[in-house]
Amino acid sequence: MREIKQEDIIQAVKTLCIEANYQLPQDVRNAIDQASQIEDGQLAKQTLSILKENAKMAQSLSVPICQDTGMACLFVEIGQDVHVQGSLQDALQEGVRQGYQEGYLRKSVVDDPVFDRINTKDNTPALIHYEIVEGDKLKIIVAPKGFGSENMSQVKMLKPSDGVEGIKDFVLKVVEEAGPNACPPMVIGVGIGGSFDYVTYLAKKAMLRDIGTHHNDLRYQQLEEELLEKINQLGIGPAGYGGKTTALSLNIETYPTHIAGMPVAVSICCHVARHKEVIL
Known part of the structure; x- marks a missing residue:
């Protein structure tokens, strides 16, 4: 012991x-850099540039x-x-x-x-x-x-008959309704399975995964990629000003569930997807 x-x-x-609160994780920095390269609109590029400068100044000045x-x-x-x-x-x-x-x-x-x-x-x-x-x-x-994005998160008890298409429709609906209020580009966690209370924990846990990592099941990996692509086709863009980067990532966490249910939760975080960890 x-x-x-x-x-x-x-x-x-x-x-x-x-x-x-002072340091933006490196995976988020890298994702913003990559987003800057694919954006062709001047306003979207300028917004991402401001976000990068803000993160740089926060770390160097030791401020939030x-x-x-x-x-x-x-x-x-x-x-x-x-x-x-x-x-x-x-x-x-x-x-x-x-x-x-x-x-x-x-x-x-x-x-x-x-x-x-x-x-x-x-x-x-x-x-x-x-x-x-x-x-x-x-x-x-x-x-x-932060609760600007937390207030945009949602949970829904889907039926098994709603299937994969029901999950896609719900996730896209949540992001579209969030619009600029969640301060995009967003980091999105999706929980599927468990129960009404547990699925929201799964969604939060999914947000902690490094950008670029995927679910270990190929079917969910493909769903992650498809949803992210569709979300970025919504055109909400950085800070809601329009563009190709509405979300930097979308990760899914799953858990077994009851035969009669298919809980789904969407946890949204703005680009300031802050978290730090330590092992003692």
């Missing part, structure tokens, strides 16, 4: 919160890439041979609190979702997803999720 100190977890999460520094979503893989000294839950939340305080990141979490809506002033509580895995490591991914 390997022991991990609570303080090491706090420090790691604090650092991840700050870096995820976007004013919406998100609600912290944590994906935690716990090795079954790991023992945490102290409360893991408390350590993760404290890391978020310190990261948002010390990184001068905007605090956007309110305590009650309907009536009081009073800001908690430290961006906690974070949303935490746990998964128990083999081994003696602790993997933590911090993904700050």
Whole structure:
């Protein structure tokens, strides 16, 4: 049994919160570069150029890439041979609190979702997803999720008879309705299967995959490629000004489901698809 100190977890999460908001991942940078090469419209090219410059300045000046520094979503893989000294839950939340305080990141979490809506002033509580895995490591991914794009995400309980075409129609409908509101170019995660609650987790998890990676099933890989192509044919373009780059990527995650259902969720993130990870 390997022991991990609570303080090491706090420090790691604090650092991840700050870096995820200051640094655009390299795969996203590369995708924006590639998009700039295929765009032929002046406005689309100019918009992508501004996005690249913004990301460069944010990293060099140590300031957030976007004013919406998100609600912290944590994906935690716990090795079954790991023992945490102290409360893991408390350590993760404290890391978020310190990261948002010390990184001068905007605090956007309110305590009650309907009536009081009073800001908690430290961006906690974070949303935490746990998964128990083999081994003696602790993997933590911090993904700050802005709500301009989060509000554009949707879930639908399709019927098995809706088939693949029903999935395609729903995904395209969600992206078309999002339009410029999701601050394209987007990074899109699609979850298929599981249940009403689990499919949204799959969609979020799909967004964490590196751009250019694919589902390990060739049929879903082809569906990823087809959907991305159709989305970019919508003409929404960078920042909604028109163009060939409405989305930088679309990844699918799947899970077995009930014989009577086919849940589908679409999780949308703007080009600021921020996430950082660490393995302790």
